[in-house]
Amino acid sequence: xxxxxxxxxxxxxxxxxxxxxxxxxxxxxxxxxxxxxxxxxxxxxxxxxxxxxxxxxxxxxxxxxxxxxxxxxxxxxxxxxxxxxxxxxxxxxxxxxxxxxxxxxxxxxxxxxxxxxxxxxxxxxxxxxxxxxxxxxxxxxxxxxxxxxxxxxxxxxxxxxxxxxxxxxxxxxxxxxxxxxxxxxxxxxxxxxxxxxxxxxxxxxxxxxxxxxxxxxxxxxxxxxxxxxxxxxxxxxxxxxxxxxxxxxxxxxxxxxxxxxxxxxxxxxxxxxx
Numbered sequence: 001x002x003x004x005x006x007x008x009x010x011x012x013x014x015x016x017x018x019x020x021x022x023x024x025x026x027x028x029x030x031x032x033x034x035x036x037x038x039x040x041x042x043x044x045x046x047x048x049x050x051x052x053x054x055x056x057x058x059x060x061x062x063x064x065x066x067x068x069x070x071x072x073x074x075x076x077x078x079x080x081x082x083x084x085x086x087x088x089x090x091x092x093x094x095x096x097x098x099x100x101x102x103x104x105x106x107x108x109x110x111x112x113x114x115x116x117x118x119x120x121x122x123x124x125x126x127x128x129x130x131x132x133x134x135x136x137x138x139x140x141x142x143x144x145x146x147x148x149x150x151x152x153x154x155x156x157x158x159x160x161x162x163x164x165x166x167x168x169x170x171x172x173x174x175x176x177x178x179x180x181x182x183x184x185x186x187x188x189x190x191x192x193x194x195x196x197x198x199x200x201x202x203x204x205x206x207x208x209x210x211x212x213x214x215x216x217x218x219x220x221x222x223x224x225x226x227x228x229x230x231x232x233x234x235x236x237x238x239x240x241x242x243x244x245x246x247x248x249x250x251x252x253x254x255x256x257x258x259x260x261x262x263x264x265x266x267x268x269x270x271x272x273x274x
Contacts, residue, residue: 023125026117030126033073034100035133046097046184049138052089053145056081063208069238071213075152075239082146082153083235084207086163088229089142090171091198093135097127098178105186105270120271124179124263132168139167152239160247166230169252174198176259183266186273205231209248226251
């Protein structure tokens with residue numbers, strides 16, 4: 001072989017695989033630290049769990065008369081609100097994980113993680129894994145409460161899988177947004193800037209009634225809110241309907257991609273600051 005010729009691609013395989021393994025291990029170590037911290041101290045989990053439970057209790061119990069309104073054609077108001085709370089908890093799962101990121105930077109721990117991790121994107125992946133785990137725990141609790149309260153989940157296994165998958169994309173998008181804000185500010189003072197856009201996104205979607213019953217500026221904004229497509233499709237999946245699945249997946253995926261760019265650029269700023 002000519003000594004000046006480039007090495008065969010296979011020569012890079014072991015090194016590349018080694019780097020991937022190291023990156024995966026770093027991501028899992030970061031995620032496990034947050035999960036262990038959350039499970040060991042329930043105070044880190046309770047806020048993201050109690051808020052959806054509170055909203056479900058308040059809306060499903062206090063606004064059930066809304067289902068008697070002309071034009072409300074959904075089978076069960078309890079189920080209607082259950083789906084909203086499911087998506088809401090997906091968003092809040094990402095938001096509360098963002099608080100953890102801001103706290104890690106404020107304490108200086110995140111800087112040590114960056115110094116000890118060659119592939120800094122492992123931080124983002126690790127935080128994303130922990131946010132998904134937090135969301136699944138909350139979804140389990142909310143689902144049990146909703147079923148006990150009379151929610152009617154009549155969709156097939158595939159329908160429920162699609163509901164969970166689009167909720168996961170929403171959770172990832174919320175985490176990536178939170179990550180971008182936290183890594184730019186690197187202090188717990190970022191909490192309002194993380195939380196406020198999430199509230200605005202959630203409560204300008206069809207929360208209390210179907211979109212056709214909304215009026216005023218909320219009706220206009222909800223038409224352009226990507227969470228509207230996610231909510232409407234999920235509500236149809238849960239009852240075995242035929243939603244606009246491509247629109248829901250497209251909206252959730254587009255959000256995740258845009259927020260991924262936002263998170264990566266935030267990571268670059270944090271690297272320069274560190």
